Amino acid sequence: MIHETNEFFSGRDDALGAELKAHFASPDDASFAARLRELATEAARETAWDVLTRWAAPGLAAAALLIIAVGAWLGAGTGSDQSAAAGQTTPAAALVELAGDYTAPGGAVVLASLAE
Amino acid sequence: MTDAELAGRAARGDGEAFGQLVERHALVARRVARAALFDAHDADDAVQDATFSAWRHLDRYDTARPFAPWFLRIVVNAAADLRRRRAVRRADQVFEVIPDPGPSPELSTDRALLRERLDVALRTLPERHRIAVVMHDAEGFGHAEIAGMLGVPEGTIRSDVFHARRALRTALGASEEQT
Numbered sequence: 001m002i003h004e005t006n007e008f009f010s011g012r013d014d015a016l017g018a019e020l021k022a023h024f025a026s027p028d029d030a031s032f033a034a035r036l037r038e039l040a041t042e043a044a045r046e047t048a049w050d051v052l053t054r055w056a057a058p059g060l061a062a063a064a065l066l067i068i069a070v071g072a073w074l075g076a077g078t079g080s081d082q083s084a085a086a087g088q089t090t091p092a093a094a095l096v097e098l099a100g101d102y103t104a105p106g107g108a109v110v111l112a113s114l115a116e
Numbered sequence: 117m118t119d120a121e122l123a124g125r126a127a128r129g130d131g132e133a134f135g136q137l138v139e140r141h142a143l144v145a146r147r148v149a150r151a152a153l154f155d156a157h158d159a160d161d162a163v164q165d166a167t168f169s170a171w172r173h174l175d176r177y178d179t180a181r182p183f184a185p186w187f188l189r190i191v192v193n194a195a196a197d198l199r200r201r202r203a204v205r206r207a208d209q210v211f212e213v214i215p216d217p218g219p220s221p222e223l224s225t226d227r228a229l230l231r232e233r234l235d236v237a238l239r240t241l242p243e244r245h246r247i248a249v250v251m252h253d254a255e256g257f258g259h260a261e262i263a264g265m266l267g268v269p270e271g272t273i274r275s276d277v278f279h280a281r282r283a284l285r286t287a288l289g290a291s292e293e294q295t
Contacts, residue, residue, distance in 0.1 A: 010259065013281060017253035019288065023234055024147040024250065032146060032160065036167060037139035043171045044131030 119183040127174050134174070138167050141184050144255050145191045151250040152195040152243055158202065159195070166194040185257065189265040192247065230288060237287030241280055248273050249280035 026032070119140065125133035145166065149159035170177075170190050177186050238246055244266060251257045251265070252273075259277070263270040 009278075012256065013253045016249075016281060016284060016288075017256075019230075019234060020151075020250050020254040020284075021147065023231060023238070024150045024254070025143075026146070026156065029143050029146065033139050033142035036142045036163065037135040039135075039164060040138040040167050040171065041131045041135030043168050044126065044129070044134040 120179045123174070123177060123179045123183050126171075127177070127179065134171060137183060138170070138187075141187050144184065145188060147254065148188055148247060148250060149191055149195050151238070151246045152192060153199060154239060158198055162195040162198045163191055165198065166191040169194060185261050185265050188251070189267075192265060233287045234284065237284050241283055242276075244268070245276045245280040245283075248276040249284065252277045253281070 117136075119137060122133045122137040122140075126137055142163065145163045146159060149162045149166075150156065153159045153162060166187070170187055173190075177183070241249075247266065248262055251262045252259065257265075259273045260270050262277075263273045266273065
C-alpha cells in the first residue's frame with residue numbers, strides 16, 4: 001500500500017482499491033449488469049406515443065367527468081331560466097293577445113300596421 | 117463501439133445502444149451506490165432509478181465528455197434521494213429491530229476477518245469520504261472528476277480521500293497485526 005503524507009498526493013492506492021472493489025463486489029454482478037441492460041433497453045423503447053397512451057385513460061376519464069359536470073351545470077341553469085320565464089309573456093304571445101282583443105283601441109292600429 | 121458513439125445513437129432513440137452503454141457502467145454504478153448506501157437492495161434500486169433518469173435526461177449529456185462521470189453523478193443523486201425516502205419511512209416506525217447476525221462462519225479465515233474490519237471501518241466513515249475513496253482508488257477517477265460528480269471543490273475531495281485512506285489503512289493494518 002502507498003502511504004502518502006499529505007492530501008496533495010494524487011496517486012492511487014491500488015492495493016486498497018482492489019480491497020474496496022472486492023468488498024463491494026457481488027456474485028450476481030454479471031446477471032445484474034445484464035438485467036440493467038434489459039431494463040435500460042425497455043425504458044428507451046418507451047416512445048412519446050407510449051407515454052401518451054399511458055396518460056390517455058386517466059385523461060379521458062377526467063374529460064368525461066368534466067363534460068358531465070359542465071352538462072349538469074348547464075342543465076341546472078337552463079331549468080331555472082325556464083321556470084323564471086314561465087311567469088312572463090313573450091312578445092309574440094302579447095301581440096296575438098292584443099290582436100285578439102278587438103275591443104282594445106290599440107288592436108286595430110297594430111293590425112293596420114301589419115297589413116301595410 | 118465507444119461510449120460516445122453509443123451515447124450518440126442512444127440520443128437518437130436507439131434503445132439497444134442505451135442498454136449497452138448502461139451495461140458497461142453497471143458494476144461501477146453498483147459499487148458506488150453500495151458505498152453510498154451500504155445496502156445491497158437499496159443500491160440496486162438506486163442504480164435502476166438512475167438508469168431511468170439518465171434516459172429521460174439523455175439530451176443533457178454532452179457526448180464530447182465521458183459518459184461514466186455523468187452517469188455516476190446521477191447514481192449518487194439517486195442514492196441520496198433513495199436514502200431520504202427510506203429515512204422518512206423508517207422514521208415512521210417506532211422501533212426497528214435489527215437482528216444480531218452473530219459471528220459469521222467465514223470469520224475463521226484471515227480473509228474474512230480483514231473484510232469484516234474493512235466493513236466496520238467503511239461504516240464509520242462519512243458517506244462522501246466513502247464515495248470519494250471508492251471512486252478514486254477502486255474505480256480510478258481523478259480528484260477533479262470526483263469533485264465534478266459530487267459537486268464539491270477538488271480540495272475537499274483530496275481531503276476526503278486522504279482521511280478515508282488513513283482510516284481504512286488503520287483498520288486493515290490492525291487486522292494484519294492480529295493475524
